[in-house]
Amino acid sequence: MSRNRRAAGAVRGPSSALTSFLANLGVEPSHRITTWGDTSGLNANPTDDQPTLAHDEPVISPQDQLDPAGAVTARNVVAGPSQAGDGTTELQNENKKRKRGGGSDDDSEYNEPDAKKTRAASVDSDDLDAEDPSPNRPRKSQPPIATADTAKVTPGPLKPVGSFMDCGECTKRFTVTVYTKEHPFIPSTYLCVNCCYALGIDPFAKVKKAPQKKKLPGKKEDRAKVVHYEQKKGVSALGDLCIQIIGKYIEDVEQLGDIGGINMDKVCKIISKSRRLTAETAQLFYSADREDLSMYDCTRLTPEAFITISKLCPKLQSLNLQLCGQLSTDAVTAWGKSLKQLKRVELFGPFLVRKAGWLNLFKSVGKRLEGLLVTQSPRIDLETIEVLVKSCPNLIELRLAEIGQLNDDCLAPLQSLKKLKTLDLSAPGSPLTDEAVIALLSKIGGNLETLDLTDNPDLTDEILPAIIAHCPRLRRLYLRNVVELTDEGVSAFFASLKKQNRPGLEWIDLEKGHDLKDSSLDALLAHSGTTVEKLNLLGWRDVSNDSLGGLAQCKHLKELDLGWCRQVTDFTIKDILDGCNEIESIRVWGCNQLTDAIPRKKGVRVIGVESHSI
Structure with missing residues (x-):
């Protein structure tokens, strides 16, 4: 061959x-x-x-x-x-x-x-294959070893597997693999398989990985957890421990007995939190002599369970049901017939109750009804409100929040409710206008202590003088997401209250007041600084740190929301903690000038520090 x-x-x-x-x-x-x-x-x-x-x-x-x-x-x-x-x-x-x-x-x-x-x-x-008989004699066929000074290719990082690179020794192109080795004398250059053999390197040797550090038990970071600076610790009371055990094994409890209304309410909150309130467990809270009944998560209650309330609790005067999505028209009608002492009804989410059920309830309860607080009901319309006003003229509390058919026309019948102390018309289906609200306040504002006009974006500064003129007893004001309010209008509002020696407000919610600045906050503190207990300033992006420091004079302040107030610093929080002796919680979401060195105080929760939540 x-x-x-x-x-x-x-x-x-x-x-x-x-x-x-x-x-x-x-x-x-x-x-x-x-x-x-x-x-x-x-x-x-x-x-x-x-x-x-x-x-x-x-x-x-x-x-x-x-x-x-x-x-x-x-x-x-x-x-x-x-x-x-x-x-x-x-x-x-x-x-x-x-x-x-x-x-x-x-x-x-x-x-x-x-x-x-x-x-x-x-x-x-x-x-x-014959070996050199004279090992001391140099081999003439082996090329000289390259050094950093004689590099033939440009040094650079190792390319991804499958890419082509130039060999740092022979300059030939080769395919990068997981076994590609670096040149021993020229850093950042890599060798082909043949040059690895020539330099005495195993081209297929596994790359030794650096040993990973073992994570210590209990040191795993939970990035979704928000750190609260001060959490109340200590030994739980024996009664609380017993209530927690009852809530944990509520399915096995046959009878709660006489544990008192306060403890009964605690047990109901515990099982509602875990959504174990069913038609069977709900009967533990029914009693023939109960006057007040509150259930905080009725998601798993059936329509028959709501009807049972009227049969097993005939003396109820106040009924509070949250997340009652399965409440039916028949159950509401049964309440009107069986609960002869019913005075107050608070419902959240009664979607299935039709107009006939509301009309039967209002006509049956009549003048006894003092409080109707309904949130999220698509069936209440103008006719329903007219029957309510006519049948229940003694209403003291009225909440029609997130009612889809609520509009300016529905406010006219409400002018007959002269005894109202609490009025909530937040988030209506059609935003309310200044003219309709002013006309209503002029008729019923004399006794109002709480006014909630949240989520009415069409309202402007014109309603503020009407509140001053017609609501002399006002103690709580909610104007959240009323975005048309201006800094001049709000500052003039509190300045007028101060000038007329009106008592300070206790709860003030001016969230999303994007145009509100130092003059509004200064006027607010000058009038209500010594009386305010809950204050929401979320979204006041232009208020200065100097004005925020004036919050230290609020001696009775318990809850404060400073979210997205960009000028808040560690020193602002320190002044508030030092001056507000009754403060319990401060929310600081979006305050990006706060650091890990933010001051702390026992019994106070500072929620939303970015460096703790990232």
Whole structure:
């Protein structure tokens, strides 16, 4: 089988691993390689149909072409079927000379630079696997090791697996793998597989990963948890522990007995929080002598369970049901017939109660009804309100919050309710206007103590003088999301109250007052600073730190919301904590100037510090 290179770029036959290794190092044969045939081909003219890589090199005898390691080169591999013995004998004789320290006169040619170029690639790996008999003699075929000063490629980071990079040693392109190794002498350059072998590096060695630090138990951070500065700690009372156990095993309790109304209410809150208030567990709170009943999550109560209330609690005077989405028209009608002492009804989410149920309830209860507080009912309309006013003229508390059909026309019948002390008309289906609200306040404002006009974006500063003129007993004012209020109007409102020596307000909600600034806050504190207990200033983005410092004079302040007041600092909180002796909670969502060094106070919760929630 012939392995001759017929022409440049021609397809080569199979070669040994060592042949490929030398070829990758740039060692190529300079003359034709003959494995079988006449040995005269070594001295033949290289231009006779045989291309060569060194046309100008002198022809050297086979004996002179041994490399320093004693390996056989392309020029001395001339053994054929008829001359194998001769070739082997010559090689053995030459090796013996080298072992004795001798050599031919032409050995000096191997130290010349031109002689290095004439070395040819090996043909057979069996002939080239012989080890160097003289280890102290340097190998001339191994290229010099590159250094940082002789870097052939531009250093850079390792590219992703599958990308192409230039080898830092031979500059050839190779494919990056998970085993790609860095050059030992040139940082930030990487080696191909062949150069790894040449430099004595295992190209397929696994990369050792740095050991990960073990996380200590109990140190895992919960980023969704908001840190409160001061939490009340201590031993729970024995009664509270018993109530918690009852709430935990409420399904197994057959009878609560006489534990008092306050403890009964605590148990109801505990099981409502976990939504275990069902038709079966609700019967534990029914009693023939109960006058007040509050259930805080009635999601799992069936319509029949609501009807049962009227049968098992006939003496009820106040009924409070939250999240009563399954309350039916029949249940409300049954209440009107069976609850002969009912005076106050508070419902959140009675979506299924139709107009007929409301009309039957109002007509049955009649003048006894003093409080009707309904939130989220799509069935209450103008006719229902007219029947309510006509049948229940003694109403003291009225809440029609988030009523879809409530509009300006529904306010006209309400002008007959002269005894109202609490009025809530927040978030109506159609926003109320200044004219309708002013007309209503002029008729019923004399006894009002609480006014809630939240989420009425069409209201403006015009209602503020009407509140001053018609609501002399007002103690709680909610104007949240009334975005048309201006700084001049609010400051003039509190200044007028101060001028008329009106008593200060206790609860003030002016959330989302984006246009309210220092003058509004200064006037508010001048009038109600000594009486306010709950204050909501969320969204007052332009109020200054100096004005916020005046909150320290609010001696009775318990709850404060400073969300998105951008000028709040650690010193502002310190002044509030030092001046407000009754403060219990401060909300500071969006106050991005607060740090971890914010002051603390026992018994006070500061909620919403960004550095604690991220």
